[in-house]
Amino acid sequence: MxxxxxxxxxxxxxxxxxxxxxxxxxxxxxxxxxxxxxxxxxxxxxxxxxxxxxxxxxxxxxxxxxNNPNNEEEIYSEYYLPNHGYHNQPTEKKHIFLHHTAGWQNPYRVIDDWGERPHKIATEFVIGGQSIHNDNTEHDGKILKAIPNNCWAWHLGIGHQPLHRESIGIELCSFGRLTKGYFEKEENGKPKIIKRDKNTYFTYVGQEVNPEQVEELNKPFKEFSYYHKYSEKQIKALKTLLLHLANKHSIDIREGLPNFIRKEGVKAFDFIGTKKCINSPGIWSHSNVISYKDDIAPQEGLVEMLLGL
CATH class of the missing domain: 1.10.101.10 (PGBD-like superfamily/PGBD)
Known part of the structure; x- marks a missing residue:
C-alpha cells in the first residue's frame, strides 16, 4: 500500500x-x-x-x-430474557453505555438472575469474564445478547429518561472495586472490619481474589485503588462488539467517553450528568450518569482500547 x-x-x-x-x-x-x-x-x-x-x-x-462478512451470530450468542424481562418496544439507538456486573464470571447466570426479577432491569449484552480465583476461564470473552429486536430495559438508574430506551447497555462480568488487606461491612450503620490479611485482596462481599486478577490504578477511582481486572479476552470482545454496533446503528464510537478521555484523561470516567450524555451521542460509562457508581473503572487496557477506536 x-x-x-x-x-x-x-x-x-x-x-x-x-x-x-x-x-x-x-x-x-x-x-x-x-x-x-x-x-x-x-x-x-x-x-x-x-x-x-x-x-x-x-x-x-x-x-x-x-465490515466482517460473517453474520451476527458469530460475534455473539442469543440468550434472551423472558418476555417480562424487557420492554418490547423497538427504538432507535444513539448511545452505548458500559457497565460491569459487580459479580461472578458467568454471563448466562447474570441473565438468568435478571429473568427471575419482576422488574425490567437488564442490559442488551453481557460479556463473560474470568474467575477471581483464577481457576475458570470457560466464559472469558463470551458475548451474550439478552434483549432482541432493538428493544430495551432499564439499566441506568436515572428514572424515566430517554437515555434508557435510546441506548445499548453492555455489561462486563467483573467484581469491580477491591480492598487490599481487609474486608469490612456495615453493622448498626457503622463500618466493621470482618477479615484482615495484609497480602490479600477482597471483593465487596468478602471473597478473596487471586493477585493475577487485580489491577492497581495509577490514581484511586471512586476512592478505590484496586479493581477486578478486565481480561484481555473481554476487552477484545468488547472492541469487536463496539465496532459491530457502530456499523449497525450508525453510532460514532469515537465520541463520548473516548473523546472525553483524550481531553481529560481518566477524569473522563467521573460523573458528568445525563444532559451532557444526551447531547453527545457515542459511548459512555455508567459512572458518567450516576455519581456513586464505579462501573466502568479506568483500567489501562480498557482506556487503550477506547482510544484506539
Missing part, C-alpha cells in the same frame, strides 16, 4: 479517511493528519502522521472487524 502524508491526494486518501471515520474529501490536510496522529498514539506505534505499512495494517484490522 502506498505511503501517504500531508498534501497527499486521491482515492487512496479517501480510503484512509473512511478508515479513520472522517469526511472523505481525498485531501490529506490538517484534520486527516491529526486523526492519523491520534490513531498512531492509541496503537503505541511511531507517531509521525505518515501512513506507512504498519499504520495501514492496524487500520485494516479494525476495518475487517467492522
Amino acid at each position: 502506498k505511503t501517504l502524508k500531508l498534501s497527499s491526494k486521491g482515492p487512496l486518501v479517501k480510503q484512509l479517511q473512511l478508515l479513520l471515520n472522517i469526511l472523505p474529501d481525498g485531501i490529506f490536510g490538517p484534520q486527516t493528519h491529526q486523526a492519523v496522529l491520534f490513531f498512531q498514539k492509541s496503537q503505541n506505534i511511531t507517531v509521525d502522521g505518515i501512513v506507512g505499512p504498519v499504520t495501514w495494517s492496524l487500520l485494516y484490522d479494525g476495518w475487517e472487524i467492522l
Whole structure:
C-alpha cells in the first residue's frame, strides 16, 4: 500500500479517511493528519502522521472487524430474557453505555438472575469474564445478547429518561472495586472490619481474589485503588462488539467517553450528568450518569482500547 502524508491526494486518501471515520474529501490536510496522529498514539506505534505499512495494517484490522462478512451470530450468542424481562418496544439507538456486573464470571447466570426479577432491569449484552480465583476461564470473552429486536430495559438508574430506551447497555462480568488487606461491612450503620490479611485482596462481599486478577490504578477511582481486572479476552470482545454496533446503528464510537478521555484523561470516567450524555451521542460509562457508581473503572487496557477506536 502506498505511503501517504500531508498534501497527499486521491482515492487512496479517501480510503484512509473512511478508515479513520472522517469526511472523505481525498485531501490529506490538517484534520486527516491529526486523526492519523491520534490513531498512531492509541496503537503505541511511531507517531509521525505518515501512513506507512504498519499504520495501514492496524487500520485494516479494525476495518475487517467492522465490515466482517460473517453474520451476527458469530460475534455473539442469543440468550434472551423472558418476555417480562424487557420492554418490547423497538427504538432507535444513539448511545452505548458500559457497565460491569459487580459479580461472578458467568454471563448466562447474570441473565438468568435478571429473568427471575419482576422488574425490567437488564442490559442488551453481557460479556463473560474470568474467575477471581483464577481457576475458570470457560466464559472469558463470551458475548451474550439478552434483549432482541432493538428493544430495551432499564439499566441506568436515572428514572424515566430517554437515555434508557435510546441506548445499548453492555455489561462486563467483573467484581469491580477491591480492598487490599481487609474486608469490612456495615453493622448498626457503622463500618466493621470482618477479615484482615495484609497480602490479600477482597471483593465487596468478602471473597478473596487471586493477585493475577487485580489491577492497581495509577490514581484511586471512586476512592478505590484496586479493581477486578478486565481480561484481555473481554476487552477484545468488547472492541469487536463496539465496532459491530457502530456499523449497525450508525453510532460514532469515537465520541463520548473516548473523546472525553483524550481531553481529560481518566477524569473522563467521573460523573458528568445525563444532559451532557444526551447531547453527545457515542459511548459512555455508567459512572458518567450516576455519581456513586464505579462501573466502568479506568483500567489501562480498557482506556487503550477506547482510544484506539
